[in-house]
Amino acid sequence: MADPAASLPQSGNPADRPRHVAIIMDGNGRWAVNKGWPRLVGHRRGAERVKEIVRACPDMGVNWLTLYAFSTENWKRTTEEVLGLMAIFARYIEREADGMSAEGVRMRFIGGRERLDGRLQRLMDSIETRTMMNTRLNLTVAINYGGRDEIARASRRMAERIARGEIVEPTEADFANCLDTAGHPDPDLVIRTSGETRTSNFLPFQAAYSEYEFTQTLWPDFSPAHLAEILDRYGMRNRRFGSA
Template identity: 75%
Template sequence: MAAAKATSPREAGHVAIIMDGNGRWATGRGWPRLVGHRKGAERVKEIVRLAPDMGIRWLTLYAFSTENWKRSTEEVLGLMSIFARYIQREADGLAAEGVRMRFIGDRSRLAPRLQRLMAGIEARTAHLTRLNLTVAINYGGRDEIMRAARAIAAEVAGGRFDPADLTEAAFSRRLDTCDLPDPDLVIRTSGETRTSNFLPWQAAYAEYEFTETLWPDFGPAELTAILARFSNRERRFGGGKP
């Protein structure tokens, strides 16, 4: 499999998406919320398949947050079943398409079977490069930062790390995303304009797009339009205009 082409500063090489609105999509039609989540999983398949042709080399999807455990037991169990089914059903297709899949978030609260499925597809696709697909499950930005801080504190206490050597780069290496570039563009669907604890460290200089479209209705045409707008933005990363 040939390596993906390099992206220019005007291309969104890493796109992160807060996939919101599945439940509202379903309830607006008089259907159970899980129907919306299943429809949302179908949308994921479509976007993943098309992303490389849009210049996207890294795609990070917010699937389940540390706060989502507050939802009903039925919905949480249903979501976990959808995650497991997606991994099982899409493993062959992802490998054939050259998609590397990995996960970020605290796995300790997830069912052992789901953890095994996650580890299995990560190992199976580790050598692939056409698209790097990262799925955030039981992920929260503050939780991630706290886990990294605890790891550094333990290293300091054990005499393995000198606090004087702590830099942004050293801290970033303790984050779940240590082997990913920072996102260029963060998209949130469903009309909400919150970042909801998604990649707060990594997205410090990302561009944001908020769309009214519910995730099950978010298609290639809208993604293409958002990428076109991104390409016209001037990203100065804190610097002034020339």
């Protein structure tokens, strides 16, 4: 298969590129509706786009990629759409397991799993175990994820550790280690597609100092070339972290 990033613009200094990119993949349903198709067609096309972006990231210097696939609020959608999305997630894991293993992708999931279908949970567990030794790209997918929900769950974990005497004087690092993303670096860059300019409860603790990029492009149209352009713009930003 041809390398999707082979002909893309690259910044001159790899150090100017973000190590960890997080993406709010928005606009699948609108993309389909605009074409007169059912919303699930857009979600299926969005899953295909994920494969392209995942394959392109390592050659762009991105070592960590976190994707917002399904929020705690998305359960409000129609039963047909929710069930369709869950089926798409399951098919993606099944079909991409071999490819991710071969390409050195480690796949993990964040979010509350208890509400998900049992078969989907087993597939998630299986691919996490199968790819746990891979290091070329760390792919994290947020399913049934909400930042406030994660913080609430992390607070309960921290309280339990304090009660057991494992934590004596709680620190910010202790709290971070109670989050779903424990051990993950914070995202350097958060991208949202589709023209919306809100963060939608995505990684509120982790993205406190992230750079943001909002693009009008709907997720099914968001290509590796779009990502490369955004990464190049990121390289021109001056990240001071409050120092000046």
